[in-house]
Amino acid sequence: MDIDLNQIEEIINQIGQAQTLEEVDALYLKLMGKSGYIATATRSLSVISKDQVKEIAPKLTQLRQLTETATKKTRLEIKEKEYEKLDLEQLDLTTFEKIKQRKGHLHPVTQFEIEIAELFSKLGFQQFDAPHIDTDENNFELLNIPDNHPARDLWDTLYIDQSKLKVSPGKLLLRTHTSNSQVHIMKGLKPPFRMMSIGRCFRYENLDARHEHTFDQFELIYIDKGVNMGNLQYLSEYFLKAVFGSDIKVRLKPKYYPFVEPGAGVDGQCIFCHGAGCKVCSNSGWLELAGAGMIHPNVLRNGGIDPKKYSGIAWGFGPERMVMLKYGIEDIRLLKSGNLKFLERY
Ligand code: PHE
Numbered sequence: 001m002d003i004d005l006n007q008i009e010e011i012i013n014q015i016g017q018a019q020t021l022e023e024v025d026a027l028y029l030k031l032m033g034k035s036g037y038i039a040t041a042t043r044s045l046s047v048i049s050k051d052q053v054k055e056i057a058p059k060l061t062q063l064r065q066l067t068e069t070a071t072k073k074t075r076l077e078i079k080e081k082e083y084e085k086l087d088l089e090q091l092d093l094t095t096f097e098k099i100k101q102r103k104g105h106l107h108p109v110t111q112f113e114i115e116i117a118e119l120f121s122k123l124g125f126q127q128f129d130a131p132h133i134d135t136d137e138n139n140f141e142l143l144n145i146p147d148n149h150p151a152r153d154l155w156d157t158l159y160i161d162q163s164k165l166k167v168s169p170g171k172l173l174l175r176t177h178t179s180n181s182q183v184h185i186m187k188g189l190k191p192p193f194r195m196m197s198i199g200r201c202f203r204y205e206n207l208d209a210r211h212e213h214t215f216d217q218f219e220l221i222y223i224d225k226g227v228n229m230g231n232l233q234y235l236s237e238y239f240l241k242a243v244f245g246s247d248i249k250v251r252l253k254p255k256y257y258p259f260v261e262p263g264a265g266v267d268g269q270c271i272f273c274h275g276a277g278c279k280v281c282s283n284s285g286w287l288e289l290a291g292a293g294m295i296h297p298n299v300l301r302n303g304g305i306d307p308k309k310y311s312g313i314a315w316g317f318g319p320e321r322m323v324m325l326k327y328g329i330e331d332i333r334l335l336k337s338g339n340l341k342f343l344e345r346y
């Protein structure tokens with residue numbers, strides 16, 4: 001039986017030079033595995049002379065120890081090199097094209113509202129936030145729309161289930177328009193003032209390309225001595241020219257809202273056909289873009305303002321509709337769809 005100790009030493013050297021943990025393990029098994037060189041050599045001790053055993057056995061023990069220490073050492077060295085590599089690796093998140101593209105931005109309706117709020121703040125209008133959940137009183141009654149008034153049909157209303165409420169704040173609803181801010185403002189401020197109220201409104205609507213249950217309104221309330229329909233015409237032109245360009249024609253036509261008298265529909269000449277008549281304006285040449293009017297004396301009185309001393313105008317429009325016209329968007333439901341592919345365009 002030949003025991004080749006040189007070969008074992010050679011393999012121990014290889015362990016010292018191995019580059020991967022797999023290599024180390026394979027070499028270790030080659031020596032220490034069941035049929036590895038050292039195990040085989042150890043088994044052969046039983047068939048050799050006593051003198052040979054005396055000479056070889058201690059060498060084998062030494063080689064076994066050498067194998068263990070070389071394996072341990074090399075494994076550690078390899079691991080340390082890998083950690084060093086990890087330390088050097090840097091993740092530069094800005095290089096991810098996708099993350100760059102998904103940089104968030106404001107919703108097109110919000111962008112538009114900010115733009116218009118800036119426009120009117122130049123004329124001295126300040127923002128006021130009225131509650132989304134409000135009383136029937138603020139949303140209707142104090143605006144000259146008592147219970148069972150036929151005009152209530154203009155607003156399909158979502159009422160709040162109050163059966164579990166312990167307090168009774170009056171009949172609650174989701175505001176159907178930003179006009180709910182009118183009496184809040186009048187009760188909170190002394191005239192003269194110029195205020196704007198912007199935000200979510202809610203109606204019980206059948207949804208289609210032009211109707212949403214949740215939408216925004218933008219409303220101006222301007223109360224002072226001697227405010228009149230001329231101011232209304234001016235504000236309407238100021239606004240529509242800023243949005244659609246200085247050559248847009250604007251007209252007021254009579255329109256009924258219970259909280260204004262006289263009430264007006266604010267029309268802009270159709271931006272698609274310039275008055276010639278087309279599908280968008282139902283061949284009329286005009287688009288109705290806002291509702292407005294002189295604040296009804298009853299409403300002023302409800303807000304604690306003397307209609308003999310002061311007069312006021314209220315003026316409101318739907319930002320969604322404006323944004324749709326501005327960008328040629330045909331379905332209002334796209335705006336709150338959460339569809340990023342659509343929203344990323346604006
Ligand atoms: N609140 C009205 C609506 O929701 C719009 C309006 C505002 C009309 C101000 C007149 C004055 O339709």
